[in-house]
Amino acid sequence: AKGSKFRRPACQHEHPQSPTRYFCFCGKTRDPPDDPFIVPHSCGDQCRKARLGCQHPCPLPCHPGPCPKCDLTKEVLCFCGQRSETVACANTEPQSGCEAVCGKPLGCGKHTCSQLCHAGECDPCHVQRLQACHCRKSTRKQQCSPGDGAWSCSAPCEELLDCEEHLCEEPCHVGPCSPCQFKPDLVKTCPCGKKPLVLLTPGQPRTKCTDPVPVCGAVCGRRLACGIPGHTCTAPCHTGPCVPCNKEVQVHCACGSTGSRMPCGLVHAAQASVEPQVLEHNGKEYTYPMVCNRKCGAMKSCGRHRC
Ligand SMILES: [Zn+2]
Ligand SMILES: [Zn+2]
Ligand SMILES: [Zn+2]
Ligand SMILES: [Zn+2]
Ligand SMILES: [Zn+2]
Ligand SMILES: [Zn+2]
Ligand SMILES: [Zn+2]
Ligand SMILES: [Zn+2]
Incomplete structure (x- = not known):
């Protein structure tokens, strides 16, 4: 019989038969009964609404306003991951960090972090080292970095080539030297490129890279x-x-x-x-x-x- 009366939240007067139907605060009960022992418009059951970042449903009886933060705690690993830390349930991150040295591997891949357990990214590696260039004739001091950190001194490489006669003339470079460009099987024409060697010196092929390359006698004509x-x-x-x-x-x-x-x-x-x-x-x-x-x-x- 009480269902035939409706009391609006802001109004203490009783109204006959409300035109709208409604739910309790937690949303589980339609038209909650008017009970003098419970908060008006509450169903009186446990709220049980899910709260952000928390597995525990709200333990309060159906209540107006937002649910309070969960007061349970849990264990999470500290920033460096060596100890565990007790934090409020809603936290996903550790809050203070432990006292140990961080020790995480740095971007250089050779050193580890020497800061105390800390939030956020580790600082980049501060180690300076002497680093040789590709041709190993020069060294310079540089910041520790991933990979071998090799650099080019831009001087001629001067490595002995595969012919074992000529030295590499390319500027200090990564990787192996190109084959000797004077090798008989690589030189098919005179230097200007106009005359094939088989026509220029028929029957007298070059046999080693130190054999002179015959010239055709015409104007070179190459683009300068x-x-x-x-x-x-x-x-x-x-x-x-x-x-x-x-x-x-x-x-x-x-x-x-x-x-x-x-x-x-x-x-x-x-x-x-x-x-x-x-x-x-x-x-x-x-x-x-x-x-x-x-x-x-x-x-x-x-x-x-x-x-
Ligand atoms: Zn309720
Ligand atoms: Zn919780
Ligand atoms: Zn609640
Ligand atoms: Zn660190
Ligand atoms: Zn070099
Ligand atoms: Zn070279
Ligand atoms: Zn020529
Ligand atoms: Zn020329």
């Missing part, structure tokens, strides 16, 4: 280091690298008022340096970048005087 189309080697077919490009190119001073001609190879060499260069070539002196006699006129860094 400057890389400009049409700038090719004008020397007769030759072994070894081509000479720097001799083609004259137009260069200008910074203001553009004066120009002059300069061998392309010299420009190429001077551009490799940030400093202005004075270069000598066939008895002539060249300055790069070019400077003219005109006043520059640009404002100096003081902002008051002109150059």
Whole structure:
């Protein structure tokens, strides 16, 4: 018979037959009975709602408001994992850490953490060591790192090649040296590449890498280091690298008022340096970048005087 009366939470008056039906706080009972011994609108049963990060259902009797945090405790491993620590049930992480040295392996893969048991990532390895370059001719002090930490000194490798006659000319490099490029089975043509050796010296094949590579006598014609189309080697077919490009190119001073001609190879060499260069070539002196006699006129860094 009590079900025919409804008391609103904010109102102590009794209303006849509520138009809406409702559940108790914990949600297990529809239209909880009005009982003077229990909290209004509570079913009086254990709440049992699940709480975040906790396996234990809420132990309170069905109650208004959020469930309190679980007051049970549990054991978790400390940060370094060597001891266990008692924490509140809702914690997934240890809270204080133990007093031991962390000892976890560091990113370098060679050393372990020397800090005391700590939260978060270990600091990177601080060990400095002397590390040889790939060709083992130089060493330098560097931060301990994963792998062998080898570096390139960029000097010629100079390792004896597989031919056991020539030394490696590549800059200090990882891994094995390339095979000797003068080996008879690798050299099929004259140095400029135009004439096959079988036609150039028929019946007289090279047998070892120290045998000279025959030249064809025609103009070398290979593209030069400057890389400009049409700038090719004008020397007769030759072994070894081509000479720097001799083609004259137009260069200008910074203001553009004066120009002059300069061998392309010299420009190429001077551009490799940030400093202005004075270069000598066939008895002539060249300055790069070019400077003219005109006043520059640009404002100096003081902002008051002109150059
Ligand atoms: Zn309930
Ligand atoms: Zn719990
Ligand atoms: Zn609860
Ligand atoms: Zn650590
Ligand atoms: Zn080296
Ligand atoms: Zn090498
Ligand atoms: Zn040739
Ligand atoms: Zn050449």
